[in-house]
Amino acid sequence: RCPRPALPVLRWLPRYSRAWLPLDLLAGLAVGLTAVPQALAYAELAGLPLQYGLYSSFMGCFVYFFLGTAKDVTLGPTAIMSLLVSSYAFHEPVYAVLLAFLSGCIQLAMGLLHLGFLLDFISCPVIKGFTSAASITISFNQIKNILGLQGIPRQFFLQVYETLRRIGETRAGDAVLGLACLAALAALRAMKSRLPRAASAEPLAARISCRIVWISATARNALVVLFAGLVAYSFQVMGSQPLTLTGSIPRGLPAFRPPRFSMAAPNGTVPFWSMVEDMGVGLAVVPLMGLLETIAIAKAFASQNGYRIDPNQELLALGIANILGSFVSSYPITGSFGRTAVNAQSGVCTPAGGLVTGALVLLSLAYLTSLFYYIPKAALAAVIISAVVPMFDAGIFRTLWRVKRLDLVPLCVTFLLCFWEVQYGIVAGVLVSGILLLYSIARPPIKVSEGDVLLVQPGSSLHFPAIECLRDTVCSRALAASPPRSVILDCCHISSIDYTVVVGLAELLQELRKHGLSLAFCGLKDPVLQVLLSANLEGFQHFPSREEAERCRGAELWDSRTDPFTSTESSGLI
Template sequence: MTEQESLQLIPAANLAPEGNRLQHLFKKEKIKLYLKKKFPIVQWFPNYSWQFFQCDFIAGMTVAMTVIPQGLAYARIADLPPQFGLYSSFMSPFVYCIFGTSKDITLGPTAIMSLMTTSFCSSSIKNDSTCALILAFVAGFIQLMMGLFHLGFLISFISGPVLSAFTTAAAVTIGFSQVKHIFGLKKIPKDFIHCVYFTFAKLDETNVWDFILGISCIISLYFIKKFRSIDWDDEDEPITFSQKVARKFLWLFGTAANAVVVIVAVSITFAIINIYPDKADFTLTGDIQSGLPPFRLPNFTIKQGNFTQTTGEIFSDIGVGFFIIPLIGIIETMAIGKSFARKNCYKLDATQEFVAMGTANILGSFVSAYPVAGSFSRTAINAQSSVKTPAGGVVTGFVVLVALIVLAPVFKYIPTAALAAIIISAVIQMVDLQIIRKMWNMQKTDLFIYFITLISSFALGIEYGILIGIGISLFPLLYPLSRPNIQIQQSSPPVINLELGLQFPAADYFEDTIIDMLNTTIRAHYLILDCQKIFSLDYTAIKSIEKIIAYLEPHNIYLILVGLKTKEKNKLLEANIPALQFSSSIESAIQQISEENPRIDSEEQAELIINN
């Protein structure tokens, strides 16, 4: 008996366990791959080392020294009590550690997201956070769905000039909104135009104590931050241990500039207030609620006294904010993530980043966090601190939690002028004026879009400015689709060419153009429609073809569709359009016409083939 025959005699029952084992192993491996993709922590945590922990711990502590004063400051932009800036700073790093794919990105409150929050979540009740928490929850859900359904391509429709103009407008708006705190002015409106007007109108009401402290903080921040980027110009020369320690200290001092300035400002104001209690008149942050926020689903209604606002009314007030906030958050985070991924040579999974952001915002809303995104300044600090894994964010989160529990009573002595100085120093770096010269040299149309977006953002608000900018920037893309170049080759029979195919924006124009040509220039019994550039036909386009055929039929004119893809041909056949004719090529169509109409002689047939 041969080996092959002996194998054939083995009972199937004996082979089943082996097959089941292989199938089980395959399923197990598939589950592992799925978990690694959806929970990136599974990829790096098994190889986590003590060396990684040391780097992550230092990076996490360094970022925490920045995010605490920034969080307190950004909460003021969002028109929320300062502690909400810290509430928004601890949950997102924990979530991102599990779901994120970048070792550098730090999620948390940002200047732009804070401004967008106050734009869409203005409440008639002072310090009410209900709308902001609802916005975080819904925005997170939309971001999560975008990730699960791979809808990230939508952000590709926001062009560079629009994004740059939006960022510049947001930076100027945020920065100028803090000028009132530098001057210690009261009752300044929020919207940009009125804010500018009343700031200048009330300069005679300047609080000298706030002004001196605020200007001093801005100058101090400028010079202290330079310590983290000193070029020692001796990379190839050996240095002593004490030099290394001194340089590391200077870098850490520059990196923690925000925390240093806040600590010094608190110390100075506290001392002056105690020495000159009757003269010193600093504007302070005031009492901050200590302790951790409760973990619960956000309220979807507002009730206070006789005032009640239903869920429907809240959703109506927020409106387009439910769509703009998720997009802006994703754009901000992805721009940062891709930049550092290229710089540090690792791959960023865009789809998973959407999932991480969405989950962070959803769970963040359970701990009173308003919408968060990636922070460029803190991400840069994280990368410069040699962070190795997203676990650095866990350290940052724990430090923020400790600050909420232990340091909250101290935060009330922080001068508002110092927080305003931190915000102004942060947002001024977002203004990119070099792009104006580049667009002037490369594409002046983009410069027009840039200024329209910029002016609209200042005049109407940045939430409307970006919508206007997107609409204008899409116009050059959509117009050719709605007005395609339709060329008719005046031969016998005429051949109609569509350069950009046929989709619903062009259906009416295509129909009207063909009918107008038939009424004016075309005199023939047959028309050939070259469909080689039609890659997809939608319902509107099919109905347009049906209308044209119906129009031609009483005039004894026949339309032949040439070179149509099989899939699109089947769509037309499903539509049951009478008198529908197809041909594989223009030559075949001409041959078909000549057979049906003998009056076209061989010389004319040859001429048609040459022309086409």
């Protein structure tokens, strides 16, 4: 059997079919028409010059062509990542590019060390709380551009206060255009979702009409931005400009050079370690959220379209994309759900579609930046709001209330604190989820049945925080019974124990024996049995099944007549 190629592109490129080429070209073009206006909008959200959005939109496409394992995924700037960059890069391009480089190094190291399992500790309620809060904060952050307001602070609560206080300063031109763009984007999105699939038996004209509508709805961001730009240009020609424009964007491709590891400041130079300290917890939050977004999107579309991905290879691809991206002045990138959905719906067959998307972005940088001058900021704000509103999941609160109300705690903690600062919300949500997880380990469900003997059945494996709870339950129920009862510990659900548990069981055996009671074990799995036998517990008795242990009920029956497997050696633990 031939070994599997280490480079993912070598798994599909040798068998590339000519029939796939038009589909990959169409998908790459559709994603590119979505990516260019979104890149400009997301750079605005990140607080960076708009060209940095375009700088961040092409390297991921080329890297993923070689290293990605999901045919649908596209890498680039996203609303969530732009929000995080805004928080941790302080609107400084040097910080943003260095953050991309360091995030890529962390992601690459996690992929090489197979540490992707760490993402499993970020629970679904935490993710939903973060994305729902981000949807609101990002949307409200763009209200100032819809209304044409200047000088609005970044912090959410101050933002709300200042926007409401200064709403009388709204520029009518920006507001009308922004709302019109929002309405157009919503209408085109609804049109696409309701568009029936044209059957091959239908007339050619009907199929062409459906395809035109589908392309228009898919490229809605580009069409709306183009229309808004034409409106702004018309006003400029007439000599009046009621709109706030994007302004000049430098033309040309970014230089290929390493990121800067220091920054000139008015009072001297900010060294590398000071920049790292300034970014602080962002060096954990940004790479982890990037990985989480990419893996979640890749898994979702792989499951939907019937193929498998390699999570660790995805970590490597994202890490290398961010490292190489930092050499072309990119800020941190990740998988984009919206553009990946466009890619999948366009019928993409391989990651080769990303080459077309990347080439389209490069062409825009090389030849079209002069036209971006006339794009109104209100139109870009509408593009961002249209992209993030679907991220708010109102139903998750109702679902968790119905399914498991305790999971509302990390959801609400994350959701509320993210309005204060994103990093506090994510860290607090992970900590609360961790505490709930540890509590379930420390207090496992214990079923107690009373009869001639006390049958105790832990509902999960026993680890060191749980042994005191088990001891207290057994002693309180066994000794409080009238008369006191011996105990059978049914271990059928216990797959592992640790040394502290062994010590606690030895102490429990001694305590029951002082009161003339016995403790027998049944249903032990082999790994657990080997640990207990190796510990040489004094008076240790175990039976193959609960029924056999119950037949030997009563301490007077647990003697040599039943010939159980008994260890009578002295315990070295007590």
